[in-house]
Amino acid sequence: MNCFYHPDKPAIGLCKYCQRGLCTDCAAIIDDVLACQHRHEDEVHKIEQLAARNLFQSKRVASAYSRNAIFYGLVGTLFTAFGLYQYRFLGLQAVFFILIGLFLLYAASANYFEGRKHK
Ligand SMILES: [Zn+2]
Numbered sequence: 001m002n003c004f005y006h007p008d009k010p011a012i013g014l015c016k017y018c019q020r021g022l023c024t025d026c027a028a029i030i031d032d033v034l035a036c037q038h039r040h041e042d043e044v045h046k047i048e049q050l051a052a053r054n055l056f057q058s059k060r061v062a063s064a065y066s067r068n069a070i071f072y073g074l075v076g077t078l079f080t081a082f083g084l085y086q087y088r089f090l091g092l093q094a095v096f097f098i099l100i101g102l103f104l105l106y107a108a109s110a111n112y113f114e115g116r117k118h119k
């Protein structure tokens with residue numbers, strides 16, 4: 001493949017914006033990717049910024065979900081253990097704690113699976 005602007009020179013890569021071949025004279029490196037010099041430098045920079053921002057946001061969302069999953073999991077385990085332990089003293093009243101515990105464990109797993117979708 002040769003350069004789009006200089007058909008006599010070999011291309012070293014493609015512009016990320018227009019996918020045309022570029023030689024060493026025409027290629028500009030923007031955020032570690034190639035762009036047509038003086039033509040698509042701004043466009044490529046915007047594409048890279050947008051991609052970086054999306055990656056950053058989905059990582060943040062995923063970590064928020066896993067933080068929730070850990071919290072619900074811990075509290076849910078506590079409630080369930082407390083309810084099971086108290087069952088012989090409190091009887092039916094302890095079932096209330098077990099139910100809350102199980103609900104929190106359900107919330108924990110829901111958050112866990114939701115977080116995995118964003119990774
Ligand atoms: Zn271009």
Ligand SMILES: [Zn+2]
Binds near residue numbers: 003006025027
């Ligand atoms: Zn060229």
